[in-house]
């Protein structure tokens with residue numbers, strides 16, 4: 001176990017290193033680093049001083065080491081626009097994105113699991129076919145357009161829900177959260193649903209396929225032979241078996257959800273990391289872009305690591321048996 | 325076994341299957357998996373249901389438990405459990421009997437226990453499905469049942485997951501689950517086929533002992549005649565969905581009426597015939613989709629004649645000895 | 660199926676009906692799904708509309724002389740000052756939405772198909788190289804594929820566009836970068852299977868030049884899965900391009916794709932002028948769904964693993 005952990009940690013560190021190199025090359029070698037890192041308003045003397053201070057007169061590999069050293073100390077540069085450390089800027093917006101992504105994940109499970117279960121238990125009913133068609137649509141529909149349609153119907157036409165922003169927030173642990181107030185929740189509902197659209201479809205498909213496969217297993221027939229109620233067979237014997245793979249996939253997808261919140265946050269003007277990065281790209285606030293990229297990479301690697309560890313903690317024989 | 329008059333309570337059959345037909349209405353056509361099966365099992369007795377692969381043994385077992393899934397359906401006949409026809413029972417009434425008065429043990433012990441649930445969960449839920457007792461009481465019963473099938477340190481075993489058990493252990497657990505409510509009937513579908521010979525022997529001996537003690541009627545499905553010879557009181561031989569011969573086990577094995585039974589006996593290695601080549605039944609099992617009219621064994625039968633193109637009746641040729649053949653062996657044949 | 664015999668065919672049966680070529684079988688299997696056929700017809704109509712836009716569109720939406728700012732934000736069905744009827748309404752510049760959508764389709768389809776073809780070329784070459792070279796080259800390419808596939812496409816594309824700037828060509832480059840890996844994986848997978856087949860060994864024994872083996876033997880056999888992946892990826896590319904353009908990082912204003920049209924209507928939607936965003940969205944949706952319908956059926960028909 002320790003060996004396994006160590007190896008995975010080393011691998012993760014390797015990927016971070018590669019990504020940092022890519023980002024470094026992207027920002028420092030392709031673009032003009034002076035333009036990127038020094039405010040355009042600076043005069044000639046300031047520029048010279050800054051170039052010296054930033055070590056831009058050093059050879060490229062030394063610059064990379066400096067960049068790496070700074071990054072390790074948590075210094076990913078300052079935003080030109082906000083004149084704040086890029087890292088802090090992003091961390092400030094992180095709770096908004098996290099709560100949106102978590103909300104979307106929960107919504108995907110809450111909506112997707114029952115629908116998938118139903119479609120799997122009654123594969124030939126018209127309702128199941130409708131569910132399946134819906135999930136195909138969910139894969140095809142561009143997220144941003146669905147977001148617009150949600151706003152059009154529920155905010156503009158019906159006026160039931162607010163269209164943009166986070167609404168009222170509550171501060172806990174120095175971070176602002178929307179999901180604890182009524183107003184905040186109302187603001188969160190549409191964006192979370194929008195972001196979960198793709199995942200709902202994914203959960204429906206996984207659940208449906210899992211249920212259909214599990215229903216054919218001997219142990220389900222044996223459970224029936226024991227005289228258990230249909231409800232117990234469905235919710236304990238079948239459901240518990242499919243929950244593990246579904247939750248794993250949804251967990252792995254969490255990084256993708258955070259990435260995709262870029263779109264949803266832009267549609268609903270949700271002030272998270274995603275909206276920040278789009279705004280930063282539009283004004284070419286490159287330090288923020290770099291910081292965002294590095295944080296996302298770290299997040300991805302952490303999620304993968306966590307999933308891997310969870311997997312190895314669950315006895316592998318349990319999973320082997322379910323398949324054989 | 326001596327013939328018991330089928331009248332009063334002690335000898336009355338616990339389970340009587342009469343002309344059972346279970347068909348699968350598939351897209352390719354109707355599969356007559358079970359097509360006229362009749363047999364009787366009495367309390368404390370063992371019926372061996374034998375036949376080659378695909379002859380409809382498992383489907384017969386599932387029909388008794390009401391576990392035939394679409395496109396399969398019981399299309400005819402009766403399954404009389406203590407005089408009550410199970411084929412006409414509602415699903416809810418049937419569920420109350422399953423695992424309670426009628427239990428089943430499956431063929432592959434590696435697949436019958438749910439891999440993600442602990443043994444105690446899978447046992448206690450069975451107790452609670454049919455008895456209004458506390459969880460503690462249910463756990464106590466589960467523990468006792470494990471002890472009954474010879475599992476040591478049941479407390480520890482209860483907390484395990486199936487993958488921590490060997491195949492033989494798992495089958496014992498499955499048997500313990502079947503025994504939880506001291507059922508009147510147990511259908512055991514080739515429960516020892518997947519196990520090695522020593523464990524098979526132990527389980528057979530235990531099963532026999534338990535049935536005699538509790539008065540459970542046991543339907544033991546197998547394709548292994550030697551198992552039936554040692555275990556069963558009566559035997560029903562199936563071929564292509566039909567019972568072709570039925571009677572007390574010694575009589576049937578000593579003097580089979582049906583040519584198929586004789587063929588089966590001839591293909592089993594035996595000490596008396598050491599050195600002789602095993603006699604295989606020539607030909608292949610017919611496809612269940614379009615069985616020929618008349619006797620289904622006709623193409624493989626050495627005694628076949630023109631009359632065999634007519635469906636042979638299931639007739640009593642000697643007291644308690646039934647066969648589905650118009651030209652049965654009249655006397656004991658050296659097998 | 661009737662078997663072809665060596666004897667002379669009866670005159671009444673046209674020869675084509677008798678001979679079961681793989682292509683014919685493919686066509687009849689594909690046509691077995693009404694939905695897929697519907698998708699195909701729909702897609703053909705969309706392509707036709709896009710190609711013929713300059714001739715059939717009521718207006719040239721980029722010709723400022725034809726636009727009348729007084730006709731801005733008219734509802735669907737309104738008649739403009741010059742007597743033209745705007746069936747799907749107009750945008751803030753007085754541009755006919757129907758024409759805008761027809762021209763927008765051209766750009767969306769061009770970007771989608773163009774990037775798919777380029778990505779296919781790049782990906783297939785690399786996949787073939789990986790399968791054929793094996794060893795270090797193989798593992799390096801596959802590492803890159805894994806890295807690419809584990810990173811969300813939207814982010815990778817955003818970053819590339821952030822560094823390269825807007826423009827149709829840059830969008831295509833970004834799409835190629837995020838999509839080549841799918842093709843590479845597909846080609847490598849089927850090439851590895853095909854390589855083990857005997858006829859390749861036979862060809863190698865005959866000392867045929869490598870490029871001949873690849874182009875005459877390996878590639879044709881990788882084609883079916885490649886077609887399936889390609890179809891799906893075109894739909895994905897169109898959706899991704901629309902998303903990028905919506906975020907303001909895709910195509911420039913001068914060449915609005917469907918995504919940009921939708922983005923332009925965003926601010927007006929909040930004031931109830933839904934049509935500027937709604938109809939381009941419907942066009943986008945219909946395009947993507949029709950391609951996916953075709954792709955789904957292609958996968959079922961062409962994937963031998965699914966045939967049992």
Ligand SMILES: Nc1ncnc2c1ncn2[C@@H]1O[C@H](COP(=O)(O)OP(=O)(O)OP(=O)(O)O)[C@@H](O)[C@H]1O
Nearest residue numbers: 348350355357376377378379380381382383384612
């Ligand atoms: N779901 C089904 N659909 C169609 N046919 C079925 C189905 N289940 C069983 N059958 C058919 O019923 C026939 C009898 O099957 P059954 O499982 O009862 O055989 P068996 O005697 O138990 O054989 P084995 O010794 O291999 O277990 C077989 O020919 C099989 O093809």
Ligand code: SF4
Nearest residue numbers: 619622625632649650
């Ligand atoms: S009925 Fe005829 S064919 Fe069938 S078993 Fe008897 S003798 Fe053989």
Ligand SMILES: [Mg+2]
Nearest residue numbers: 381382431513
């Ligand atoms: Mg069986």
